Amino acid sequence: MIRMLRLVGLSIWRQSLSQWSWRSFLITIVIGQSVTPLLGLLVWSAALPGDSQVSTYYVALLAVQLMTASYEHHTLSNGIYDGTLARALVQPQPVVIDVIGSNLGLRIWHLIFGLPLIAIAAVVAGAQIDVYEGMLALPAVVIAGALRFVFTYLLALSALWTERAHGVVGLGETLIFLLGGTAAPLGYLPEPFRSVGQALPFWSMLGLPAEIAAGTIHGAALSQAYAVQLGWLVVLTALAAVIWRVGLRRFAAVGA
Amino acid sequence: MLKLIRLFATLFSMSLRRQITFRADLVFELVLTVVGLAASIAALGMIYTRTDTLGGWGPGEAIALLGTFQIITGLRTAFVEPNLQWFGKQVKEGTFDAILTQPAPAIFLASLNTCAPLALGQVGLGAIVVAYGVHEASVSITPAGVAAWLALLVAATVIMWATRALLAALVFWAPELTLDVVYDSVWQFARYPVDIYQRPLRMLLTYVLPVAFLATVPARVLLDTGQLVAVPVSIGLAIGSYLLAHLAWQAGLRRYTSATS
Numbered sequence: 001m002i003r004m005l006r007l008v009g010l011s012i013w014r015q016s017l018s019q020w021s022w023r024s025f026l027i028t029i030v031i032g033q034s035v036t037p038l039l040g041l042l043v044w045s046a047a048l049p050g051d052s053q054v055s056t057y058y059v060a061l062l063a064v065q066l067m068t069a070s071y072e073h074h075t076l077s078n079g080i081y082d083g084t085l086a087r088a089l090v091q092p093q094p095v096v097i098d099v100i101g102s103n104l105g106l107r108i109w110h111l112i113f114g115l116p117l118i119a120i121a122a123v124v125a126g127a128q129i130d131v132y133e134g135m136l137a138l139p140a141v142v143i144a145g146a147l148r149f150v151f152t153y154l155l156a157l158s159a160l161w162t163e164r165a166h167g168v169v170g171l172g173e174t175l176i177f178l179l180g181g182t183a184a185p186l187g188y189l190p191e192p193f194r195s196v197g198q199a200l201p202f203w204s205m206l207g208l209p210a211e212i213a214a215g216t217i218h219g220a221a222l223s224q225a226y227a228v229q230l231g232w233l234v235v236l237t238a239l240a241a242v243i244w245r246v247g248l249r250r251f252a253a254v255g256a
Numbered sequence: 257m258l259k260l261i262r263l264f265a266t267l268f269s270m271s272l273r274r275q276i277t278f279r280a281d282l283v284f285e286l287v288l289t290v291v292g293l294a295a296s297i298a299a300l301g302m303i304y305t306r307t308d309t310l311g312g313w314g315p316g317e318a319i320a321l322l323g324t325f326q327i328i329t330g331l332r333t334a335f336v337e338p339n340l341q342w343f344g345k346q347v348k349e350g351t352f353d354a355i356l357t358q359p360a361p362a363i364f365l366a367s368l369n370t371c372a373p374l375a376l377g378q379v380g381l382g383a384i385v386v387a388y389g390v391h392e393a394s395v396s397i398t399p400a401g402v403a404a405w406l407a408l409l410v411a412a413t414v415i416m417w418a419t420r421a422l423l424a425a426l427v428f429w430a431p432e433l434t435l436d437v438v439y440d441s442v443w444q445f446a447r448y449p450v451d452i453y454q455r456p457l458r459m460l461l462t463y464v465l466p467v468a469f470l471a472t473v474p475a476r477v478l479l480d481t482g483q484l485v486a487v488p489v490s491i492g493l494a495i496g497s498y499l500l501a502h503l504a505w506q507a508g509l510r511r512y513t514s515a516t517s
Contacts (some may be wrong), residue, residue: 025434028434028436028437028438029437031437031441032437032440033443034441035441036444039447039448042448042453043303043310043448043452044303046311048307073262086491100302170288171287174291183295183298183299183302184299184303186301188302189302190305190308190358
């Protein structure tokens with residue numbers, strides 16, 4: 001276990017250094033990630049003028065979006081398509097370590113480059129994030145990050161069966177957009193949409209930490225939300241492990 | 257001119273034949289389009305559960321705008337993106353040479369060489385969404401309004417193509433800069449009426465970046481024929497952006513020195 005953590009740490013270090021070499025492009029993908037939460041902020045501020053809770057929520061959502069950004073369709077799927085997965089397979093460490101390392105490296109850069117954007121959005125929108133509630137949301141951000149990674153990883157594994165892994169991941173992102181709290185804060189939806197949305201995994205990946213930071217979830221609802229989040233993490237991780245085992249048997253690298 | 261049109265008709269039919277060879281992809285593409293569009297409409301619906309108007313636009317009107325946005329996006333995905341996405345790579349690696357040696361203007365060959373005809377499904381679905389939005393908004397549509405809307409769609413298409421080509425030409429001056437994702441990000445602002453944005457942003461999206469002319473202006477003219485003055489403005493803007501793209505490419509091509517190994 002300790003060895004695994006050390007390997008992940010080393011991988012984050014190596015990957016983030018290599019990501020730094022294409023930093024100007026990194027800034028553009030940070031902008032790309034920020035666009036849907038910012039649009040949500042603008043549209044909902046126009047729909048409900050003077051509602052400071054909705055602006056606080058969307059500023060928190062922007063931060064969560066950057067901290068949970070996942071690109072496994074680029075790192076993992078493209079490795080499957082161009083055969084570089086073969087090289088990762090013969091290394092004396094699980095393949096997933098480098099996928100995690102590059103994911104976390106990217107998220108660190110996303111947060112660093114995104115901080116000015118978050119700060120500007122917070123000031124312009126008049127977001128009021130309470131320090132205590134922000135702290136309360138931190139574990140949820142970590143679980144959301146893990147959950148979104150596992151979900152994207154799972155969809156990216158479709159590259160072992162089809163040429164359209166990018167489309168599959170895109171489909172997953174559409175679901176996260178619609179049901180995860182970007183299209184609308186789930187708390188603003190009528191029943192039964194709200195309860196259904198809260199039980200699905202997408203809200204646990206994105207909207208939940210933002211709602212906690214904005215102070216819209218308390219008490220029993222909070223612990224229930226954490227339970228749902230952890231439950232989905234266990235289910236999706238188990239599923240990803242099974243799919244990886246089954247899919248790997250199909251893998252045949254290209255080239256000599 | 258006629259020769260160019262014939263050339264692109266041939267290229268289109270080749271791309272179409274290439275794409276329909278893969279039937280599973282065809283179905284998958286259709287699923288992606290329908291899900292994406294349904295999600296956008298649902299997102300609008302969620303907003304209208306809490307409010308009646310958004311920047312002065314009712315639900316039906318906003319749906320008609322979304323449909324218009326979808327049409328222009330479909331045209332962009334079908335004709336322009338397959339060529340200009342990651343165009344900088346061609347210039348950096350020198351494969352752009354192949355385009356320069358062909359007997360047609362480089363700007364057209366580089367930006368319209370291949371296409372993805374399946375994405376035209378987005379255009380068809382967009383048109384259905386516009387019809388549904390107009391029906392929901394229960395406004396009466398005049399033939400003049402439809403004609404103006406079509407003219408504005410053509411203008412918006414030219415603006416889309418020209419701004420995209422302009423951005424691609426940036427590689428001749430700044431090869432390290434890849435702004436494809438930024439263009440996509442700004443593009444997303446067109447899916448809502450620009451009236452909802454605060455004043456400085458609205459000004460930026462109308463006068464500096466012609467985002468307002470992609471969907472907001474055409475949809476507004478379709479729903480309210482009193483705004484016909486937008487037609488000459490939009491056509492003028494389309495011609496202006498075409499000329500700008502043309503000049504940028506000419507100047508850029510003079511700087512192009514190919515890549516050596």
